Amino acid sequence: MRRCQQCCRSLESELLSAPVLGESYVLLPTASASQSMLLLQKLPTSAATPPEMGESGAFGEDLYASARYNLSLQQQHQQEQRRQQAQRRQKLQQRQRRQQQRMKDSFTASGRYFEAHVGHASHEDENSEMEDSMVAVPTYADLSHHVQLITTQQAHCAGLPVTTPVCKECMDGMVTMIDGQAERARYEKRCFTSFMHNTTSSPVHNEDIEHIDDKIRFYENELNALEENLKLMESEREAIAKQQETMNEEEKALIYEEANLWDQFNGLKVQEVAFQEIRDAGTAQIDAMERKVASAKHLNILTDMFVIGYGGEFGTINQFRMGQSASFAVEWNEINAAFGECALLLQTLANMVGLEFSDFKIVPLGSFSKMIRTSNLRMEYCLHGSDQQNFAESHFNLGLGAWITCLGQLMSFVRARDPSIRLPYKVAKHSIGGYSILFLKNKHKEWTKALKYALTNLKWLLTWVSARGYSISAPSTMTSVATTVSSKGALAFAANSPIMSGPKESVVIMEHFS
Template sequence: MSHHFDCGDCDKPLKLDTSLTRLNQSQLNLITNSLQNEEFIKNDNEQLQDLDPKDYITTDKLKLYNELPKNSKPIFYKSYFESEDEDSEEEENEDNDDNDLIGFKSNSNSDIDSYLVVNENESIKNDPNPSIDELQDYEIKISTRIKKLNKIFKILSNLQETQHPLSEDCANLLIENYKLKFDQSQKEKNQYLNFLKKLKIQDQKLNINDEKINELEIDKNLKNSISEYQNLKELESSKLKELKELEIKKSNLEIQLQKNEKELENINNNELSNLLRLRNEFQLNLSDKQTELNQLKASYQIHLDHLDQLRKTNIYKTMFNIKIDEKYGTINGYRIGYKIVWPEINAALGQIVILLTFITKRLNLKLKNYKLVPMGSQSQIIKFTNSTSESSSTKQKTILNLYSSDEFTLGRLFNFNKLDISLITLLEIILIIEKELIKLDNEIELPYKIFKDTIGGKSIRVTSNSEWTQSCKILLTNLNWILTFIEAHTE
C-alpha cells in the first residue's frame, strides 16, 4: 500500500502491521459495522433519553412498538441523527468491491471471519503486461481499503481518549499508564474490602446490643402505640360528631341558599323597577336639598359679610358722631358755638354729658366730687364741696345746669354767666378722665391741654363770644380722641 499513516500522539510515520494489510474488504466492512454500531448505540442512547416515541411515531406504528418485547435488541443499529445522503459514491464503490470480494470468497469456499491473503502487488507483478482496467480496479481497491482503515481509526479515536493510529512506543506508554491505573484501582479495592470487613465486624457487635435495646424500645413503642390508638379512637369519635354537625350545617346552608336565590330572582324580576323608581325619587329629593343647601350657604355668606361689616363698625363712633367743620363742631348733628340757637346748644351739651357718663362707666371711674346727670337738653352736673365748721364737717351739694334759656341775668352784665361755671366744671371732669387714662398708658397726652377755664389756650366761657366757638371745637376734638383710645384699649 502506497499510502502511509502518522501516529496520532507523536506524528511519527507508521508502518501498518501485515495483519491489517492482509484483511480483505468484507472483513474491513465487518469491523467498521461493529464499531459503528457501538458508537451509534452510545450516541443514540444519549440523544434519545429525553425523547418520547409518541412524539415521532404514528399511532399505528406505536401499537406495533408497544407489542414488541422490551428486552429485545436490534440486529443492526441505525443512527437517526446521521445524515442519509453522505458518501453515496463511496458506498457504491464499496458495494462493488464487496460484490467482487464475495464472488471471490464463494469461489474459494472460505469463511467470512477467516484471513484471506490478497496480495495485489504480486498479482500485478505476475502479469508482465497489465491492462488499464486492471490498474484502475487495483487503484480503486487500494483507495477503498485506505478509506476503511481511516474510518476504523476515526471510530477508535471517538470511542477512546487517544488518537489512533499509535506507534509502538506510544502504545507501550499507553499500556503502562493503563497498568498503573489498574494497580492503583486494585489497591483501592483491597483497602475498601478491608474497611468493609471491619465495618461488618463492628456491626455484628453492635447488633447484639441493639437487639436488647430494641426489645425494650419495642415494649415502650407498643405501650405508646396502644395509648396513641386509644387517643386516635377518641379523636375519631369527636371528629365524627363534628362531621355530622358540619353536614347538618351544610344542609341548612343549602336550604338557605336556595331561599336566597329565589328571593334574588324575585328582586331581579319584580322589585328592580321599584328600586329604580325609588332611586329617581331620591335623586330628585337630593337635587332639591342641594338647591336648598346652596341657598342656605348664600344666605350664610351674606350674614357673614354683614357680621364682618358690624365687626368693622365702631359702635362708639356710631353712638357719638363727632364732626369738626370749618365754623362749628357738632355731636350727633347738634352744633355748639357762638350765634347758635340755645335749644340746639342745650341738646349738644346734653350729648356731651351722655358721652362723659359712658366714658366713666367704661373706665370704671367713680367721680367723688362730681355726679353727671344726663337729662337730654336739660342735663346737670352736681358738685359736692366740703364745708367745715367748729362742730362738724358736711358736704354741700351744688346743682349746675348745663343748659341756658338766654334769659337776662345780672351776671351777663359783668361778663360772667351760670353756664360758664358749668362748662368750667365740665373741664375739671375731663381732667380727672385724663389722669385715669395716664394710668393705662404713661405716654398718653390729650391733643389740647386744659388749664383752669381754658382749653388749648381758648376760654370755655360763653361770654367770650367768638372765642367760645373755637374752644367748643377743641373740646369735641379731645372727647373724640378719648373715645378712640377707649375703643382700642378696653374690651
C-alpha cells in the first residue's frame, strides 16, 4: 500500500496535466482531499472524438486507437462517478477533520498539563512528530487508492513519457489492462474485416443494373396509373360527400317531425290514462259504497271501526302495528296512529258505560293524542313518542302510564258490573301481564308484549260493551265528551257516530289529524 502511494506521488508532477486520450488526467494525492477536489474542478469537460477510419477498415493513427477511444468513453463515465464519490468523501473528511481537531486539542491540553507539572522540554518535538505520523496515516477521507492505480495505469498505457519506476502491484494491474484492451482491439478488427468483406465481395454487373432500371420504370408507370385512379376516387368522394350532406339535412327534418308526432302521441296517451284512472277510481268508489250500504244493516259499528288483531309479534288496531322489534323496525308514525286509535277506543268505551276517569282525561287527536292530569297540578302528557324518548320520566312514558291507569279503571268498572267476566291480563300500576308499559332502552321486546296484552284486554272490553247493547249516542256520554275534548277530539269522536259504517273512514280521519 505504501509503495503504490509512493509511485503515485512520484508520477503526480509528470501527469498533472498530461493529455491522455483527448482529456487531461491528474493523479490525485492522498495527503489532502480538498486539494484533490480543487484539481478535479480545474479539469476541462471535453467530449472525446473517435479517430478516423481508413478505407481498409483500420484506424488511421495506430493499432490501439480503437482501444483508446473505447477507454475514453469508459473514463468519462468513471470521471462522473469519481466526482460523486469525491463529494461524499468530502463530507466524511469534514467529520474526520473535526475528530482530528478534537484529538489535537486533547493532545495539546495533555501536553500543557505535563509541561506545567512535569516540565519536559521535548514535548513539543514529540507532539509534532506525533502529528506528522498522524497525517501520514491514510484515512477514509482520502481519495480511493484504486482511482490512483487506474490513473497511473492509463498513463502508462497511453505511452506517456513517465520515467518513474512502478511497483509490482501496479505493473500487474497495467499488464492485465493492456491484455484486455488488446483482446478488445482484436475483436473489433475481426468485426471490421468481416464487414469490409461482406460489402466488397459481391460486384454489381451491368445486366443487374439494366434489370433494376427496368423495374424502376415499371414501378413509375404503375405509380402514375395509381395517381390517376386516386384523382378519380377523390372526385367521386367529393360527390358522395355532397350527397351525404343533403341526406343529413333531410334526415334532421324527418327526425324533428317524428319527435313532434311522438310528443303529440304521448300527450294524448297521458290524457287517456288519466281519464281511465278517474273512471276506474269512480267505479271503485261506487262499488265500495254499494258494498258498505249492503253490509251496514247487520254490522256492529264498534267492531267494524276498531279492528284489533295480531300481525306476527305485534298487536294491531285498524292495521296499525304497535311495538318495536330488533329484527324489524316499525315507523313511529304508524305507532303513534295506533296509540291515537287506542285512546279513541278507550274514551268511547268509557263514555258508553258512563265512566268518568279519575285523575286523568283522554284527548284523542289521532297521531298527536294527549293525556291530561286533572288532580293536583294540571299536567299534559303526550301519547305519541319517538326513539329519543326512551327514558322513564319522558312525557311519552308518563302518557303511557296515565293511559294504562285509565284502562285499569275501566277494567275494574266492568268487573264490578259483571263479576263473571275474567279478563286475560291484570293491570298493576304501569305494567300489564307482568310486562312494563313504559318505553325503555333495550327493552323493546317487553314493551311490545305489554302493548299486545293491552290490545287483548281492549278487545275483550269492546266485545263485552257491544254484547250488553250500550249505545254511542247516549245523552250523558255526548255531553261529557263535548265538555272534555278539544275540537279535533270532537271530530275524532264524530268518526264513531252511527253515520260512519266502516273502518276505512276512521283511518282516513286519523291520518288527516296526523
